[in-house]
Amino acid sequence: MTQGTGWTARPATARTGRLSADDWARAGLDLLMTEGRSAVKISRLCAHFGVTKGSFYWHFDDFDALMAAIARLYFSQEMDSARGLVTMEEMPPDQRLETMSAMLVESRAWEGEAAIREWARADETVAEAVGELDRRILRVVHDAFAELGFSEREARIRSGVLVYAGIGFVYGRSALPVPSVEEIHDVLALLLRRDD
Structure with a gap:
């Protein structure tokens, strides 16, 4: 992760196919952690992954569903281990x-x-x-x-x-x-x- 406009989060898994909901949540969390909540935008994540919004909506009904996934990830046992x-x-x-x-x-x-x-x-x-x-x-x-x-x-x-x-x-x-x-x-x- 880097700060500011140089954000370079990558999916947790190598790109061998379709993105997972976890990939979206991790990238969203990276953005949230480095630039704040206002930086988390569907269009920005799509551009980062090089995909259309259809890919996003395959996993999430809307932006709020993404934010809920980000919150679950942030407060997960996995993050307790990272902390x-x-x-x-x-x-x-x-x-x-x-x-x-x-x-x-x-x-x-x-x-x-x-x-x-x-x-x-x-x-x-x-x-x-x-x-x-x-x-x-x-x-x-x-x-x-x-x-x-x-x-x-x-x-x-x-x-x-x-x-x-x-x-x-x-x-x-x-x-x-x-x-x-x-x-x-x-x-x-x-x-x-x-x-x-």
């Missing part, structure tokens, strides 16, 4: 927190995350899915703090700080300075400190 959630759940708790904290300063998917959250403001189904994803992430972080011996209240507060910070980065990173990896490590060290 690293599945792997993180298997990590020791301190490594899990370190990995999730470092993700706060990675810029790879922030534009896409912002696009999905903007879409969620206008689509109740997407909003519910965003909420479910946020709760899954919160649970992974909460469980790490709990496994490290923090009380339920302490784990809830600490996990909330990290998750809300991540959501805040989505919206604030274009106007505010992005913390360094070292600063994120310092924040995590603060959250891991005990008041014994």
Whole structure:
């Protein structure tokens, strides 16, 4: 994927025949993630694939059906694996927190995350899915703090700080300075400190 007008998403499978609905959804998701919801257009996807609109309508009744397929893909278990959630759940708790904290300063998917959250403001189904994803992430972080011996209240507060910070980065990173990896490590060290 590239940003801006140089978008070059390709079908997930080699072009040996007819496009699948999954190919359309993946290309649409690539566009959504790199350029935002307004960039996802049937005509643009058709031009990208070198096909007519008939090919699109073979798989989808309309644009809304494509967007629903894109949402299903974005919130799928496959994407959980791509986000690293599945792997993180298997990590020791301190490594899990370190990995999730470092993700706060990675810029790879922030534009896409912002696009999905903007879409969620206008689509109740997407909003519910965003909420479910946020709760899954919160649970992974909460469980790490709990496994490290923090009380339920302490784990809830600490996990909330990290998750809300991540959501805040989505919206604030274009106007505010992005913390360094070292600063994120310092924040995590603060959250891991005990008041014994």
